[in-house]
Amino acid sequence: MLFLASISREAFDEIAWPFKLQLSTENVWDVFVLLALLRDYDEHTVCLTVPHQGMQKDQFKAAMEERNECIVHIGQPEINHICDGCMRVYEVKHSDGKISHEKCQPIVSDGITLGHACCGVFRCTQPLQNNCDRFCAEHCGLHNTCAITGCDHPIRCNDVKTCDNRDHQQMEQLHYAKATSAFALSERLLCYRVAYPDDALGTEAPDVTTADLPDASVSLGPAVVEENIEWYTVKDGQVSYRFEKNPGSVGVLEEGDEGLGDIALTSSEPCNAKSDASNRKFRAQFGRQRTHNEQTAVRTLTLNGAEAVSNVLDFIKTIFSVQGAHKPEHFIYDTACDAKQQVDARGDKWWADVKMCVDLLNADGTGWWFNMSVAKQINVWLGSYHAICREMLPTKYNFFLDEMIRLHNIFTVQSLQLRALNPHPSQAEQTMELDEQAK
Structure with missing residues (x-):
């Protein structure tokens, strides 16, 4: 701004400067989208390519759609997160006197309605043109x-x-x-x-x-x-x-x-x-x-993974079936009783070893091992973007929220490191050797 103030507007007019001297909302959005895409493509060592024709607002649409699809199929980078705050390793004494170690890493889910404008025909998923x-x-x-x-x-x-x-x-x-x-x-x-x-x-x-x-x-x-x-x-x-x-x-x-x-x-x-x-x-x-709601799945410290009960069940099963994700031992949800009945009626074996509850208490019943309200707390934070994204079309809407969740997870991991809770990506061999870890 000081640079622009030091140069007269006439100087720009003389050289036919093609750009405006004021920062617009469109400029800010283009910078946000471009920076997020460049970071993502750099992490995957791929060159970002965008068309040179068409309107400026459509230049990054294809790249954003590709990123959105990537999040759907492989999840957020922290999908394989593990730390001493969200996972407990405990001893199990068996009748033969032997002791084994097992883990508990629950997931908490809750919904919040932000919603982007959508087609008025029920269940139509085609985006609006305008x-x-x-x-x-x-x-x-x-x-x-x-x-x-x-x-x-x-x-x-x-x-x-x-x-x-x-x-x-x-x-x-x-x-x-x-x-x-x-x-x-x-x-x-x-x-x-x-x-x-x-x-x-x-x-x-x-x-x-x-x-x-x-x-x-x-x-x-x-x-x-x-x-x-x-x-x-x-x-x-x-x-x-x-x-x-x-x-x-x-x-x-x-x-x-x-x-x-x-x-x-x-x-x-x-x-x-x-x-x-x-x-x-x-x-x-x-x-x-508007679309009905955004559903968050949160490790019980404070990490985001991404409300008919059946849709929530499908949502949890989908995000924890991607490569690198670890199925939770407990699913904590406000209407877990209804969810359990639907799982039993379906006969879905994926849920056979997942326990469902509304509140998860310590073994002695004196308190909570995990923060059961973390999904609601995350949704309060997510809801703060309501005014920003309410008029976005689906592509930018999903891209924006995915990127804000990714950045939030980065800051959360940094906080966990400062608290010495040892956050790290979980490896398959680590989860298969809990006895060795506990020792």
Whole structure:
């Protein structure tokens, strides 16, 4: 900066300098990505090659995708980590009087919802082409279909997301009216785990009248991300809007938040899809959907390895089946009872020698050998990147989080060394000779 300040802008103009003199966000991201890629390629003694054509934002995409795939198939560099803090070697006395030594190196898993925007079709894994899209290229045609779930009528014009049904139109108006009213603040508080004084926000949402609603003939804004679970009801000619905190989202409900989010207006046209009970819930997708959660697997000191229970079981089995990884003796998870039942029902032999528990106590029951809360602690740290990565597309999103975890693991290993806990990569022959190690 001092160098730039010492040279007049006219000097750069005279030589037709092609670069800007100010550091932009794009410059910072390019440097971050390039440095991470160069480090990775240098470690593997491979030359990084990128295309010379195309847009700057796409120059490193292929290299990032390759790195992401590498992490999926071989894991983080610390996948074979072992130290005196995360592994215990203990004596076992047998009935014949002999003594052997066995090890215990548990893994703790927990999920946190950061989530990148994804295709609105359930379980579709195709990436969005643009952050403003609600659907991927394969399902792009759904942008022209009414956003109310179950309605397959076409939208009435390009600036709206509902069909000619009056109730559907009012549902869309309610959805966007909340973004321009005071109660939008209450919903955002739920999303970002911000605790405000009790008198800073009332527990009742403000009323929204017809005058508050935007004109249906104008654009209702971009495709925002659906952060909470919302639905609409039509009863006796009235359309009502409700929402509740998504249990998979970042943050928890603060006391008093449960009453937020109830607004209604009169409907002049009963919904054609209304049930005989004259009260039916409608769901809609006016904004982008997000992936459900990031699952972390942590050695019980503080190392990251990377929430239907079945998905978590597959996740753990996958990351500890890669070359060099060591299957944990204990799997610690909040819903380990459900996990155990699913494993027994599947008959998966991979889990036969893995014990499952919620808390792992000392043999005398006086305390913990291991830190059972380490996954939640790591997720607090990981959640601090929520605002940074929430608008990233999948390639950069995964690349960024993988790189931050890698750097975090490096700092953790340095801390373990200072504490004389002997961190080192585990070798196959070492784990097979525990008796010799213990002696």
